[in-house]
Amino acid sequence: MNLDVRRLRVLHEVALRGSVTAAAAALHVTPSAVSQQLVQLSREAGHELVERAGRGIVLTPAGQVLASHARDVLGAVEQAVAGLAALRHGVSGTVRVGAFASAAGALLAPAAARVRAKHPELDVRVIEAEDQQSRLDLRSGTLDVVVLQEYDHVPAPLVDDLNRHPVTTDPMHLITPVGWRRRTGRLSELRDVPWIASAEHTPCLRSTLHACRLAGFEPDIRHRAVDFALTLDLVAAGLGAALVPELALRHVPPGVHVEPLVEPVTERRIFAVTRALGGTPQRPAVDALLAELSGPAGVPRGQLPPIIASRTCFDPRSATPVTVPGGSTETAG
Numbered sequence: 001m002n003l004d005v006r007r008l009r010v011l012h013e014v015a016l017r018g019s020v021t022a023a024a025a026a027l028h029v030t031p032s033a034v035s036q037q038l039v040q041l042s043r044e045a046g047h048e049l050v051e052r053a054g055r056g057i058v059l060t061p062a063g064q065v066l067a068s069h070a071r072d073v074l075g076a077v078e079q080a081v082a083g084l085a086a087l088r089h090g091v092s093g094t095v096r097v098g099a100f101a102s103a104a105g106a107l108l109a110p111a112a113a114r115v116r117a118k119h120p121e122l123d124v125r126v127i128e129a130e131d132q133q134s135r136l137d138l139r140s141g142t143l144d145v146v147v148l149q150e151y152d153h154v155p156a157p158l159v160d161d162l163n164r165h166p167v168t169t170d171p172m173h174l175i176t177p178v179g180w181r182r183r184t185g186r187l188s189e190l191r192d193v194p195w196i197a198s199a200e201h202t203p204c205l206r207s208t209l210h211a212c213r214l215a216g217f218e219p220d221i222r223h224r225a226v227d228f229a230l231t232l233d234l235v236a237a238g239l240g241a242a243l244v245p246e247l248a249l250r251h252v253p254p255g256v257h258v259e260p261l262v263e264p265v266t267e268r269r270i271f272a273v274t275r276a277l278g279g280t281p282q283r284p285a286v287d288a289l290l291a292e293l294s295g296p297a298g299v300p301r302g303q304l305p306p307i308i309a310s311r312t313c314f315d316p317r318s319a320t321p322v323t324v325p326g327g328s329t330e331t332a333g
Helices: 005-017 020-027 031-045 061-085 101-118 131-140 203-214 228-236 284-294
Strands: 050-053 056-059 093-099 122-128 145-151 162-177 194-197 220-224 242-245 256-260 267-275 309-314 321-326
Touching: 005 020, 005 031, 005 056, 005 061, 005 131, 020 031, 020 131, 031 061, 056 061, 093 101, 093 131, 093 284, 101 122, 101 145, 101 162, 101 284, 122 284, 131 145, 131 162, 131 267, 145 203, 145 284, 162 228, 162 284, 194 203, 194 228, 194 242, 203 242, 228 242, 228 256, 267 284
Parallel strands: 093 122, 093 145, 194 220
Antiparallel strands: 050 056, 145 267, 162 242, 162 256, 162 267, 309 321
16 A cells, blocks of 8 residues: 555644535645545555545544545655754755734734844744634645744633743733823723723633733723734724733824733733644754744743834823823734
8 A cells, every 4th residue: 555645744734624625725726726636545555535425524543544644744744854953964955834913013024034144044924813713724744834823811722732832921911092192001090981992702802801800990891803903993993991912002093091010910922833743843943933933032932022112102191291102903813
């Protein structure tokens, strides 16, 4: 029995993503091409690997067994590639990194520039991606590194075949309209105001709810925004208060006051994730990027770069100058 590694990768994608269509999109081929590869792999294996289930397909018992081994085979191939790369002089190759917007702009872009300056033969490719999608792309091999976030009291556990690399912490800030004149950083003083929060079931919303409850109240959420840029615009319009992480405050519109949240202190943790290689070191290219993200030349762990500089905004109603931090926007995950 001869099993083609390329077809095993197709089966792995189908098992990971749950459909032929999703696997085809990840592999940049047509669904019919994926189906043909599965038919050929079934012939090679001597077993039916998928079967119809409604409008989609599911793996047969034989398909599940082979998909599990396909993951191991692909992992072994990656370990071999990493081992050979370590023998080369210099750092080269391609590293594909996925990250949510504010981390990509404030952390990943500078790190990519620094590592490229040190290693001109290294090609770093940055892809904006939300956490759920980037996890799938990492496990499938579409991405080599992903940058994820984890809010206080909202853990983001990883599956066993992934490794976590701390990058920094990102403190939450209290965002209010300039005209409100409430600047103590204490949530308890905003129990009687309207609130702006993320969509249902998102970590950002759960973090906001938990912080408000620690302060002794249930927030009156009037507006929902999954994009921090929209959150800031709603606050600027005087429609409510919000909690926003510091990295999302690189472009603050006029009419918004930013105050560090001092009671209760809340933050999110930012970390990089790679595939576990069973004890084999990562490719030197991946290690070089990780070093820039979390090492001494990058962002000291537990500290953010000075991305927020003071500037003066004006309350559009009173034209009163107010000094506020000036600060990327992203989806509120």
